[in-house]
Amino acid sequence: MTDPSATAAARRPGEQALTALGLAAPAPDPADASPHSFPGGGRWRTEIPSCEGPEALGVVLKESSRLDVPIHRISQGSGVWMLTDAEITEMVEATAERDIELCLFTGPRGTWDIGGSTRTDSGGAGLRARGHAAVAGCVEDAVRASELGVKCLLVADEGVLWTLHRARAAGILPADTTLKLSALVGPVNPASYAVYERLGADSINVPSDLTPDHLTEIRRVSAAPMDMYIEAPDDLGGYVRMYEVAELIRRGAPLYLKFGLSKAPGIYPYGHHLRELTLATAKERVRRGRLALDLLARHGADGDMAPLGTRLPGPLNRFEISS
Secondary structure, eight states: OOOTHHHHTSOOTTHHHHHHTTOOOOOOOGGGSOOOOOTTSOSEEEEEOOOOSHHHHHHHHHHHHHHTOOOSEEEOSSOGGGSOHHHHHHHHHHHHHTTOEEEEEOSOOTTTSSOGGGGSTTOTTTTSOOHHHHHHHHHHHHHHHHHTTOOEEEEOOHHHHHHHHHHHHTTSSOTTOEEEEOGGGOOOSHHHHHHHHHHTOSEEEOOTTOOHHHHHHHHTTOOSOEEEEEEOOGGGTOOBOGGGHHHHHHHHOSEEEEEOOSSOOOOOSOOGGGHHHHHHHHHHHHHHHHHHHHHHHHTTOOOOBOOTTOOOOOSOOOOOOOO
16 A cells, blocks of 8 residues: 655645745644555546547547646546447547546436426436436446447446446446446545445545545545546536645545546537537646646655556445345
């Protein structure tokens, strides 16, 4: 297990100048640091989200090479059902060539179907799969994607998550399939985080407004990899937390750093009518990643990245599957 003290010893933003002015912050408490890391070593991985098809993927891969941004995972948000077999195959081959995990979203969701409650002030059932038909669509997407070589599936419903976990255990999905919980339903406390882990999640998005103390609370009950937008889309709050990256790693490891984009129109569900916007925002997400990584380097906190090509979460706690 990696020693978290290396991250704890990193220089914090403005530390030297503030200390000289008598405004030094208290030293980090070693008890706050997460004791966990990814299997195979490292405390953080990277993810470029909202990569909606082969053309956007090509932009991301080209820009990541130009800016030297390491990528562990690329994810898509519109859904498997919004891509043709040929498009999925092209994305699988392009990411496999570079040993990057590809994650595709499963199925329809409540915000796109006929459920009016999602448009009320309360938000109703939100992104969840409404009814048997929506669950079936998610399962259909999962099976189709896995048959085309996709090894990571994005899920926004507890029932779908448990169903796909059972399908994985039964051999309907490959055993090395990973299930990623969407930021759209992310847990906000340690009890719910632990429940999603037990339901089958291999990495869990948390809302980007959680405090470092919240991350420490979660790490006291679960070692499941955490996903967090360093810059969140506007519909998830639009938070920009680049100066906190080192502390987020120290508290939340093992952590996927997700490089989103605020002040950009939504692109789900994607179609060619959104092509120019999608390609431009895909390129800028990579640049945002470079900015965050540059900050880590300037503060001496850029070590301890997980090896490129690693994707599995390690042993996790699960609910027992009854026969």
